[in-house]
Amino acid sequence: MALPTPLQMMGAPGSPYSRKLRSLLRFRRIPYVFILQNSFEAEKLPGAKVPLLPTFYLPDEGGEIVPVTDSTPLIRRFEQAFEDRSVIPPDPALAFLDELLEDYADEWLTKCMFHYRWYHEADATKARRILPHWAMTDVSDERIAPVQKMIGDRQIGRLGVVGSNEVTAEVIEESYRRFLAAFDVQLQNSRFLFGRRPASSDFALMGQLTCLALFDPTPSVLTAERAPRVYGWTEVMEDLSGMEVDQDDWASANGLPDSLRGLLVEVGRFHAPFLLANADALARGADQVETEIAGRPWVQKPFPYQGKCLAWLRDSFAKLSPDARATVDGLLEGTGCEALFR
Numbered sequence: 001m002a003l004p005t006p007l008q009m010m011g012a013p014g015s016p017y018s019r020k021l022r023s024l025l026r027f028r029r030i031p032y033v034f035i036l037q038n039s040f041e042a043e044k045l046p047g048a049k050v051p052l053l054p055t056f057y058l059p060d061e062g063g064e065i066v067p068v069t070d071s072t073p074l075i076r077r078f079e080q081a082f083e084d085r086s087v088i089p090p091d092p093a094l095a096f097l098d099e100l101l102e103d104y105a106d107e108w109l110t111k112c113m114f115h116y117r118w119y120h121e122a123d124a125t126k127a128r129r130i131l132p133h134w135a136m137t138d139v140s141d142e143r144i145a146p147v148q149k150m151i152g153d154r155q156i157g158r159l160g161v162v163g164s165n166e167v168t169a170e171v172i173e174e175s176y177r178r179f180l181a182a183f184d185v186q187l188q189n190s191r192f193l194f195g196r197r198p199a200s201s202d203f204a205l206m207g208q209l210t211c212l213a214l215f216d217p218t219p220s221v222l223t224a225e226r227a228p229r230v231y232g233w234t235e236v237m238e239d240l241s242g243m244e245v246d247q248d249d250w251a252s253a254n255g256l257p258d259s260l261r262g263l264l265v266e267v268g269r270f271h272a273p274f275l276l277a278n279a280d281a282l283a284r285g286a287d288q289v290e291t292e293i294a295g296r297p298w299v300q301k302p303f304p305y306q307g308k309c310l311a312w313l314r315d316s317f318a319k320l321s322p323d324a325r326a327t328v329d330g331l332l333e334g335t336g337c338e339a340l341f342r
């Protein structure tokens with residue numbers, strides 16, 4: 001269904017999902033206005049049931065403007081409403097892998113993002129200082145000081161929600177170092193994940209990387225030292241509005257470089273065992289996810305939303321045609337991801 005433009009999007013500069021969607025709208029050349037969270041303009045908008053960033057204000061079936069969140073389905077809705085410059089690979093097998101990599105970026109790399117932001121003192125200190133200034137600059141240092149402390153305390157208290165704790169910290173950091181190495185090789189072979197034009201998973205990676213590569217000191221140094229190519233790519237992704245693309249720019253399933261499989265191996269090593277153990281804990285009503293990831297113990301509270309993510313991925317897998325399914329099976333074999341769909 002058509003959507004009125006400019007789209008109204010509320011977000012914040014430090015929110016990876018806001019950055020994901022803002023750069024996607026720029027690439028797609030969809031007119032939008034960016035409304036800053038907590039601003040005067042934002043106060044006039046209706047609140048979402050679950051207040052998440054970004055929030056879009058879109059017509060419902062009766063034409064009433066309502067708040068809508070969740071970047072992954074929003075991207076698919078924009079595909080229906082605006083035709084040009086699609087971000088979903090036309091080959092259904094690759095569209096499925098795009099969805100899987102988007103989930104890894106949104107749901108696993110965000111563990112890295114949140115962990116690095118608040119776990120080590122240097123990162124937490126910078127975040128505490130800067131975050132409140134994304135909402136207000138025309139205030140005195142005295143007035144901002146309690147807000148800085150409040151935001152820092154609140155976010156550090158939430159580390160456990162994403163699964164960052166003393167048991168898991170090293171697994172999370174190892175997963176980021178391994179991701180950097182794998183993505184660096186992919187970028188040497190291909191400008192984006194699925195060829196010479198960006199897919200929704202590229203925007204999902206970019207969103208998390210605006211924090212990991214560009215803002216938080218510990219992972220930013222790591223990225224600049226180990227994978228300067230990834231750092232540069234993240235900045236370029238911010239605004240691809242001037243880039244011209246056509247259908248031939250999409251990769252074909254049999255032309256994918258081995259490095260894309262290298263990334264799927266990372267999904268299989270970290271994200272897949274987490275999704276499975278999380279779903280199992282939710283199904284049993286257990287109050288802890290306790291499993292092993294990459295050979296080391298993992299403990300955290302179950303995360304109901306990520307239980308839904310697994311169900312959505314399985315649903316998409318079940319809808320693949322026999323041909324697409326065969327292609328996907330071939331590409332996932334031996335990566336560890338196939339365990340999600342057995």
Ligand SMILES: N[C@@H](CCC(=O)N[C@@H](CS)C(=O)NCC(=O)O)C(=O)O
Nearest residue numbers: 015016017051052053054070071072
């Ligand atoms: N699955 C959602 C995740 C959105 C999300 O978690 N947003 C974070 C900020 S990036 C948020 O709003 N958290 C609540 C808060 O900060 O109060 C999406 O893809 O948009």
